[in-house]
Amino acid sequence: MTLPAVTGVTPDDTARGLGVATIAASLRAVTGRDGVIAAERLPRRSGSGCVVGRARTASNPPGENSATWPLVGAARAGDLLVLAGPDDSVALWGHLASTAAAAAGVTGVLVDGGARDVGACREMGFSVFARAVVTRDPAKRRPGVLGEPIRIGEVVVGEGDVVVADDDGVVVVPAGRWPEVLAAATERGRAEERDLEALQAGRIDEVVAAKAGHLPGGSQP
Numbered sequence: 001m002t003l004p005a006v007t008g009v010t011p012d013d014t015a016r017g018l019g020v021a022t023i024a025a026s027l028r029a030v031t032g033r034d035g036v037i038a039a040e041r042l043p044r045r046s047g048s049g050c051v052v053g054r055a056r057t058a059s060n061p062p063g064e065n066s067a068t069w070p071l072v073g074a075a076r077a078g079d080l081l082v083l084a085g086p087d088d089s090v091a092l093w094g095h096l097a098s099t100a101a102a103a104a105g106v107t108g109v110l111v112d113g114g115a116r117d118v119g120a121c122r123e124m125g126f127s128v129f130a131r132a133v134v135t136r137d138p139a140k141r142r143p144g145v146l147g148e149p150i151r152i153g154e155v156v157v158g159e160g161d162v163v164v165a166d167d168d169g170v171v172v173v174p175a176g177r178w179p180e181v182l183a184a185a186t187e188r189g190r191a192e193e194r195d196l197e198a199l200q201a202g203r204i205d206e207v208v209a210a211k212a213g214h215l216p217g218g219s220q221p
Contacts, residue, residue, distance in 0.1 A: 015052045015164050015182060018189045023164045024171040026185035031177055037155050037170040042110055045118045046098075047127025050166040053080025053107035054175075055157050059145045060085045060113070060138075065092045067144025072097055074146070077105025080163045084150045085113030088131065090138035095120035102126045108165060112152045129165055 015023060024036050056079045058067035064085075071081055081101060085092050093109060095117035101109060108127030114134025115121075121128050149158045155172050157163065162173040173181050195207050 013052075014186060015162070016050045018164075018185050019050050020164050020166045020168045020171050022188050022192065023173065023181065023185050024169075026188055027171060027173055027177075027181050030181050030184050031174075035155055035172040035174075037110075037152050037172065039167070039169040041153050042112065042129040042131055042165075042170055044165075044167055045115060045128045045130050045133065046121035047108060047125055049127075050164065051080065051108040051127045052162065052164050053078055055080055055082050055159060055161040055163050055172070057082045057147060057150045057157060057159055058084070059148060059150060060092055061142045061144060062086050063089050063139055064142060064144070065090065065138035066140045066142060067146055068092055068097060068138075070144070071146060072100050072104070072106075075101060075104050075106050078107065079105075080107045080165070081109040082150055082152075082157050082163065083109065083111045083113065084152070085111075088114045088134055090114055090136045091116040091134045092138065093128065093130065095124075098124060098126040098128060110152070110157075110163065110165065110170060112150065127165065129170060 027033065027035050056071060056075055058071040060067045060083065068083060071083065075081060083092050092113045093111045093115040098121045102124065108129070111128065111130035114132045115128055115130035116133060116135050118133055147159050149156050157172050160175040162175060162178045164171050198207050
């Protein structure tokens with residue numbers, strides 16, 4: 001199994017300061033699509049703050065994690081790994097994989113399946129978002145698939161897409177739309193900062209009036 005090279009977008013720290021909610025709202029405004037994977041589908045099991053990275057994908061056969069280590073071995077700094085398995089019967093990810101990925105500069109991992117060693121991953125601070133916590137060992141008999149799109153719920157994650165994840169959930173932005181989505185999110189973030197400064201200064205009526213001005217679409221939080 002080999003992982004094709006990814007070219008194009010390299011996410012920077014700007015998105016980390018914006019967070020999933022702001023990026024997701026901007027994605028909807030720019031593209032009309034919703035790329036959010038709800039926190040209930042992939043709960044955060046370890047790590048903190050917002051993580052951002054280029055998606056690198058791998059799919060495992062039932063009961064196996066044969067694609068996990070080839071994916072880790074091919075990963076580079078700035079990547080965010082996305083693993084899938086058809087069920088929650090075995091652990092696709094654990095402490096050793098987190099240690100190797102962190103050493104390579106990987107920003108985090110999404111596991112649409114089972115993960116384990118949650119306490120150890122928490123101690124090291126590596127961000128793991130996983131559908132389930134499972135202790136059972138996987139087999140490694142059949143090859144998995146690297147570099148193909150993965151569907152998690154209603155969201156398709158492709159190689160090189162930008163993944164932003166925090167305690168609110170996960171949002172996936174197509175690589176080709178990232179620059180304009182980031183620009184829109186940056187402007188939205190500035191507006192939110194202005195609102196926050198006004199609220200902290202006691203100018204509550206000013207912010208309430210501005211938010212009410214968004215009706216009848218519903219005021220923003």
